[in-house]
Amino acid sequence: MDCCGGVDEHDETCTEVKVKDGIDAGTVAAAKRLESENYSAGFVTDIEMEFAPKGLSESTVRFISAKKGEPDWLLEWRLDAYRRWLTMVEPDWARVNYPKIDYQAFYYYAAPKNAAKYKSIDEVPKEILDTYAKLGIPLREAEVLLGVEGAAETAATAREKPRIAVDAVFDSVSVATTFREELKKAGVIFMSISEAVHEYPELVRKYLGTVVPATDNYFATLNTAVFSDGTFVYVPKGVRCPMELSTYFRMNAESTGQFERTLIIADEGAYVSYLEGCTAPMRDENQLHAAVVELVALDDAEIKYSTVQNWWPGDEDGKGGIYNFVTKRGDCRGARSKISWTQVETGSAITWKYPSCVLRGDDSVGEFYSIAVTNGRQQADTGTKMIHLGKRTRSRIISKGISAGKSDNTYRGLVSIHKKAEGARNFTQCDSLLIGDKCGAHTVPYIENRRADAQLEHEATTTKLSEDQLFYVRQRGIGEEQAVALLVNGFVRDVLQELPMEFAVEAQKLLEVSLEGSVG
Amino acid sequence: MSTALKDMIRNPTVAELELVARYAALKADARRERLFEAFAQTGLPGRRIEGWRWTDFKAALTSLDAPKVATARDPLARDGVATLRFTPSGYAAPKALPAGLKLLAKDDVQAMGGAEDAPLGALAAALSGGRTPATLLVDVSAGVPVHLHMVFEGPGAINAARVVFLLRPGAELHLSESHLGGAALSASLIEFTLNKDARLNRTVYQIGGAGEAQAITALIEQDAGAESVQTVLAFGAKVARIETRLVHRESGSKATLNAAYLAGAGLQADITTHVRHGAPSCITGQVTKGAVLDGGRGVFQGKFHVPRTAGQQTDASMQHKALLLEEGAEVFAKPELEILADDVQCAHGNTSGALDAAQLFYLRQRGIPLVQARALLTEAFIAEALEGAGALEEALRAEASAWLNHAA
Numbered sequence: 001m002d003c004c005g006g007v008d009e010h011d012e013t014c015t016e017v018k019v020k021d022g023i024d025a026g027t028v029a030a031a032k033r034l035e036s037e038n039y040s041a042g043f044v045t046d047i048e049m050e051f052a053p054k055g056l057s058e059s060t061v062r063f064i065s066a067k068k069g070e071p072d073w074l075l076e077w078r079l080d081a082y083r084r085w086l087t088m089v090e091p092d093w094a095r096v097n098y099p100k101i102d103y104q105a106f107y108y109y110a111a112p113k114n115a116a117k118y119k120s121i122d123e124v125p126k127e128i129l130d131t132y133a134k135l136g137i138p139l140r141e142a143e144v145l146l147g148v149e150g151a152a153e154t155a156a157t158a159r160e161k162p163r164i165a166v167d168a169v170f171d172s173v174s175v176a177t178t179f180r181e182e183l184k185k186a187g188v189i190f191m192s193i194s195e196a197v198h199e200y201p202e203l204v205r206k207y208l209g210t211v212v213p214a215t216d217n218y219f220a221t222l223n224t225a226v227f228s229d230g231t232f233v234y235v236p237k238g239v240r241c242p243m244e245l246s247t248y249f250r251m252n253a254e255s256t257g258q259f260e261r262t263l264i265i266a267d268e269g270a271y272v273s274y275l276e277g278c279t280a281p282m283r284d285e286n287q288l289h290a291a292v293v294e295l296v297a298l299d300d301a302e303i304k305y306s307t308v309q310n311w312w313p314g315d316e317d318g319k320g321g322i323y324n325f326v327t328k329r330g331d332c333r334g335a336r337s338k339i340s341w342t343q344v345e346t347g348s349a350i351t352w353k354y355p356s357c358v359l360r361g362d363d364s365v366g367e368f369y370s371i372a373v374t375n376g377r378q379q380a381d382t383g384t385k386m387i388h389l390g391k392r393t394r395s396r397i398i399s400k401g402i403s404a405g406k407s408d409n410t411y412r413g414l415v416s417i418h419k420k421a422e423g424a425r426n427f428t429q430c431d432s433l434l435i436g437d438k439c440g441a442h443t444v445p446y447i448e449n450r451r452a453d454a455q456l457e458h459e460a461t462t463t464k465l466s467e468d469q470l471f472y473v474r475q476r477g478i479g480e481e482q483a484v485a486l487l488v489n490g491f492v493r494d495v496l497q498e499l500p501m502e503f504a505v506e507a508q509k510l511l512e513v514s515l516e517g518s519v520g
Numbered sequence: 521m522s523t524a525l526k527d528m529i530r531n532p533t534v535a536e537l538e539l540v541a542r543y544a545a546l547k548a549d550a551r552r553e554r555l556f557e558a559f560a561q562t563g564l565p566g567r568r569i570e571g572w573r574w575t576d577f578k579a580a581l582t583s584l585d586a587p588k589v590a591t592a593r594d595p596l597a598r599d600g601v602a603t604l605r606f607t608p609s610g611y612a613a614p615k616a617l618p619a620g621l622k623l624l625a626k627d628d629v630q631a632m633g634g635a636e637d638a639p640l641g642a643l644a645a646a647l648s649g650g651r652t653p654a655t656l657l658v659d660v661s662a663g664v665p666v667h668l669h670m671v672f673e674g675p676g677a678i679n680a681a682r683v684v685f686l687l688r689p690g691a692e693l694h695l696s697e698s699h700l701g702g703a704a705l706s707a708s709l710i711e712f713t714l715n716k717d718a719r720l721n722r723t724v725y726q727i728g729g730a731g732e733a734q735a736i737t738a739l740i741e742q743d744a745g746a747e748s749v750q751t752v753l754a755f756g757a758k759v760a761r762i763e764t765r766l767v768h769r770e771s772g773s774k775a776t777l778n779a780a781y782l783a784g785a786g787l788q789a790d791i792t793t794h795v796r797h798g799a800p801s802c803i804t805g806q807v808t809k810g811a812v813l814d815g816g817r818g819v820f821q822g823k824f825h826v827p828r829t830a831g832q833q834t835d836a837s838m839q840h841k842a843l844l845l846e847e848g849a850e851v852f853a854k855p856e857l858e859i860l861a862d863d864v865q866c867a868h869g870n871t872s873g874a875l876d877a878a879q880l881f882y883l884r885q886r887g888i889p890l891v892q893a894r895a896l897l898t899e900a901f902i903a904e905a906l907e908g909a910g911a912l913e914e915a916l917r918a919e920a921s922a923w924l925n926h927a928a
Contacts (some may be wrong), residue, residue: 093570408563437829443857449872452844458855460868 007399010274024331026384026433028404032128034346035375035405042282045131045252052109058082060108061225067109068228071201081224088190088218092505095410095442096350098286098323104141106288108226110171110253124176130190131167131250131386135279135354144173164244164275165190167231171253174229174340186242188272189234193261196232203234207265211294211331211358219325219352221292223259228293235270235301241367244273249291249323251280251311257288264294266301268334273304278347280312280439284350287312289347291326299361304342311347318377321349328355332364332393339382340367349378356385359393366395374407374439383413388421388454396438399430403439418453424451428458527902528560535581536563537704547628551629556633556646574819574852575790579638579731580759582706587731592700592746596668596725601696603667605902606681606816608651610651620691621903625653630684630841632709634739637794638765641737642706647680656683660718661758663692668710672703679703684756687718687746694721696912700735701728701757711739714746716770722750724797725916728757730786732912744770745801751909751923752779753916755923756816757787780916782923783849787817792821797831797864804836809902811924813846823856826864834864842872843898864901875901896926 045320061082065075090101112125165179167190172191183190189200196204198376214224231247251258280287287309293302305328313323324347330339341355357366368384387397395415403409411430432441449456474480529536543556562569568580575876597603605612613623629649635642648654657764658666679702687693699708706728714720720740728734734757738746745916754762766775781789791901795804810818816860820840840852855868876895899921906916 153868432857434859434861437832437862439862440828440858440860442859443855443868444856444869445853447843447851447870449842449847449851449853452847452874454844454847455873456871458868475730 013512031059032404033117034373036313037283039282039312041135041279041310042255042312047125047127047252048113049253050111050113051107051253051256053101054193055104056108056226057104057196064109064228066219068197070197074207075314077209077347078225079213079283080329081221083227084215085218085221085225086240088221090218091126092454094352094412095408095444096379096381098350098351098379100305101288101323106257107253107255108257108259110256111173113172123128126258128170129170131170131252132248135248137337145319147465149171158436164246167192167245169220169229169231169247169249169256171256174231183242184276187236187239188241189232189237190245193230194286198435200232200234200337203265204232204263207294207296208263209294211296212292216327216516218291220327221289223261223292223327227259227261230262230291231264232262233264233272233274234411235266235272237457239267239268241272244275246275246277249276249278251287251289255285255287256506257290259289260291262291264303264305265296266303266337267300268298270298271302275306275308277308277309277310277354282320283313284467285324286320288316289322289324289326289348291328293326293355294329296336297330297331297332297334297339297364300336301329301334302338302340303450303472304340305344305355307341307343307344309345309347309351309371311345313376313378314349317494319347322347323350324348324353325350326353328353328389328390329358329365330356332359332366332390334360334364335361335390337361338365338367343367343371343382344368345372345380345382348380349384351380354384357395358387358389359395360389362390363392364390366393368381368399371397371402372400372409373402373404374409376407377405378407380408380411381410383411385414386416388415388417388424389423391422392419393421393424395426397426397428397430401430401441402435403432403441406438408440408442410444412444414446414448415456415458416446416448417451417456419450421451422453424454428456528557529563533578533582535584537921539564539647546647547627547654549629549654551631551650552646555629555632555635555642556606558642559639559646561636562639568728571792574817575759577715577733577735577761578761581705583830583845585615586704587702587729588596591815592671592702592727594671594698594700595695595919596667596698596723597669598667598696598737601665601667604656604683606652606670606672606679608672610644611653611656620660621664621666622659622661623655624659626657628654630655632711632739634765638737638739638763640707640735640761641709641739641763644680644709644735645682647707648682652681654682655682655823658685659688659724660682660693661692663690665694665696668695668697669700670698670706670708671700672706673770679705680707682711682850683794685713687712687714687720689716691715692719694910696723697725699724699726699734701726701734702730703710703732705733705735707735709737711741711742712748714742714748716738716743717745718743718749719746720807720841721760721908721910722748723912724750724752724754724762724917725802725919726752726754726756726760728755728760728763728769728787730758732757733903734760738764740764740766740775740808742766742768742773743768744774745772747774749776749908750778751906751912751916753919754781754789754791756781756787758786758792759788761792763794765794766804767796768799768804771799771801773799774803774924775805776908777804777806778905778908779885780902781808781810781818781922782816782902783810783812783816783921784923785813788817788818788819790821792819794823795836796825796827797834797836798831802835806838807905808840809897809905810840810842810851811845811902812842813853814846817850817852818842820851820853820855822854822868823858824858824866825859825867826859828860831859831861832863832865834861836864836866838869840870841901843873843875843901844896845875845898874905892925896923898924
């Protein structure tokens with residue numbers, strides 16, 4: 001080793017990272033491109049904002065509720081959660097370290113002035129439109145996808161020309177939701193949750209908090225008390241949502257926390273694909289993001305939920321960055337329902353996130369595909385929970401962790417087969433790759449089996465690829481290592497190709513990532 | 521009991537108060553106090569503590585009344601092997617010892633590294649003494665076989681023992697241990713220091729009843745070129761934890777940690793290992809196999825910790841495979857990796873499920889009855905984990921086979 005005066009041990013100040021032989025150069029370069037100095041979404045939008053008084057108290061909760069003109073039941077629900085939250089202790093079991101959070105140091109509500117939801121896109125201030133345009137998210141429907149003009153006349157024509165409807169959340173409020181009218185023709189409700197509370201109160205009340213109860217965990221309870229906006233989706237019976245739905249979360253204001261709540265319901269036989277993206281300006285302070293996402297899939301319904309998480313990760317010395325404490329859970333409530341989580345995690349200083357599936361309906365299916373890349377001083381503790389309750393439920397977990405710089409990347413997952421989950425199956429594969437000798441990769445799987453007829457497999461190496469595939473590739477004259485890399489890459493690509501690429505620029509960069517040199 | 525003593529454990533249970541009383545009755549000793557304090561931080565560990573979520577001593581030990589259990593047979597007892605006995609009547613060792621083996625029964629407690637990480641190991645150390653040595657030091661300087669016989673039936677509801685082995689450079693110890701339980705709580709702490717090029721072959725047999733708790737904690741530290749091979753056969757107890765914490769201190773050290781558990785109704789067997797690759801180029805291989813019946817629970821928790829820089833060129837693999845022989849069986853596993861070095865190979869695998877129906881069918885159509893076919897296949901399944909026991913492999917397989925043909 002040539003750095004640190006040629007001594008074996010690096011000292012703390014040494015910045016040179018030695019990458020071991022055998023790690024694909026394209027992977028190193030791809031990870032490098034994700035370093036904070038290349039963060040392109042770090043700009044600040046200069047716009048006049050309205051804030052709740054700084055800090056958190058019952059009056060903050062009342063302020064947010066009043067701003068949204070909420071019914072009493074919702075205010076009560078928030079206040080109950082707030083009172084409970086006061087008695088709770090912040091969890092410390094994740095492998096992340098951060099200074100104690102001062103919950104009084106944030107604004108819990110920040111909205112562009114006069115932003116009680118703009119009536120039409122023309123009312124949305126130019127600064128905000130420009131912000132989204134700069135992030136690659138055009139909010140004018142006519143601009144969505146180059147070459148496509150205006151809104152389609154019918155749901156049928158919309159199906160032929162794939163487009164993405166966007167709900168744009170700017171700090172604490174939803175500023176625009178595109179293609180609403182068109183979606184309405186198909187019967188799909190797509191709007192901010194604040195609006196849904198008024199327009200579809202019975203639907204919201206029926207499902208809100210049924211997947212992630214107000215009592216669930218410290219951050220979910222906090223969210224319940226102070227959630228400001230988020231997206232509501234309802235896809236009625238037998239409807240295949242005619243376009244991709246998405247929410248783009250943007251944190252902009254200083255010292256604010258973002259607490260959004262997303263609720264997606266796919267009624268019997270419905271299908272919906274939903275994407276979310278997140279970015280924030282570069283700031284030296286840490287900002288808090290504690291979201292809750294609830295998915296409900298009834299009989300034969302399918303929800304595909306994809307995330308490209310690119311919150312500001314902090315600079316290379318760990319200054320600033322978003323604390324991302326997120327509770328995401330899907331409930332496969334109906335028979336033969338399916339929920340699939342796909343996540344590309346590249347941002348945030350701290351990630352604490354476990355998108356999960358409760359497989360309640362018989363023959364329901366849960367999937368979790370994850371690629372997490374950490375750089376600099378980032379710490380990610382992420383994974384999934386698959387709770388098998390119903391008969392013949394199946395789940396699949398594929399997790400790829402790539403650590404670089406001085407970061408730590410942990411996969412933490414639970415597969416739990418309950419007593420009545422006759423014939424349940426799970427397959428888990430989690431691979432880790434370390435780039436350089438100053439980062440860490442950790443795997444913490446929990447596997448609970450209470451059924452003799454369940455079949456559970458967990459592996460964490462790249463060597464257990466299908467023998468047939470490997471043989472096929474090798475007999476074409478390709479070396480073993482290259483063959484493995486090719487096959488693994490092929491898989492990663494499959495996951496990423498499920499994301500619409502125009503939405504997921506960051507994900508594209510990851511396409512070159514190879515897991516050659518994986519450590520297990 | 522003084523208030524200060526009572527307050528050592530927060531909200532103590534009846535059993536914990538008895539443990540405090542037992543501690544207070546032993547000869548006061550600053551080291552003993554430190555060890556008991558390490559235990560008292562958690563008290564009897566239970567499901568609220570991460571490493572004990574599936575093995576709840578606090579809930580299992582409602583009181584420390586001595587259970588009525590039949591005297592267990594010791595299948596590893598062999599003539600001509602120096603046998604160290606820990607029984608209700610105290611500690612006994614043969615008068616004549618083979619060359620290369622020295623015993624030193626100490627009346628005072630020895631310090632224990634990492635006591636906070638192993639609360640029941642710390643408890644064993646803190647409660648050793650009285651009729652047994654506070655610490656039994658065993659000095660091994662040549663190639664010797666030793667047998668540890670531990671049985672605690674009869675009066676005395678809590679029993680604890682601590683044995684410390686020092687393997688001098690190049691020494692070779694073939695150690696067999698029979699942990700036969702018999703008390704409401706049996707806790708033992710066995711420590712090993714392997715000097716350069718020392719060899720340890722450790723075979724552990726554990727059996728216990730549905731009314732008792734057992735904790736067997738082993739700490740192993742290995743110097744350059746040292747090698748250990750550990751084989752455990754556990755039948756569990758109401759709660760039973762066989763925990764091994766191993767540190768590769770210098771490069772070129774090698775460890776094999778294998779285990780098989782067979783848990784019947786009302787019994788629980790927990791195999792927990794923690795391996796720290798504290799030096800470059802060390803090797804760890806681990807195979808754990810288990811089979812569980814209706815009402816039984818198997819637990820496997822494995823962890824490889826590969827520290828920054830020191831852990832480079834680690835080669836480690838962990839496998840846990842379990843059979844749920846009947847509905848109502850439970851198998852919980854947590855194969856964990858913590859890797860902070862980039863040039864390493866660490867793999868882990870975990871499977872659990874039923875016996876292969878095709879294999880069962882094959883045997884049955886040959887005229888072998890279901891029960892026997894199942895026993896045969898299960899025995900073959902766990903055999904891999906017992907291979908390292910050398911001369912004792914047959915004895916272990918015979919025990920496993922008898923259990924499979926009768927209990928299962």
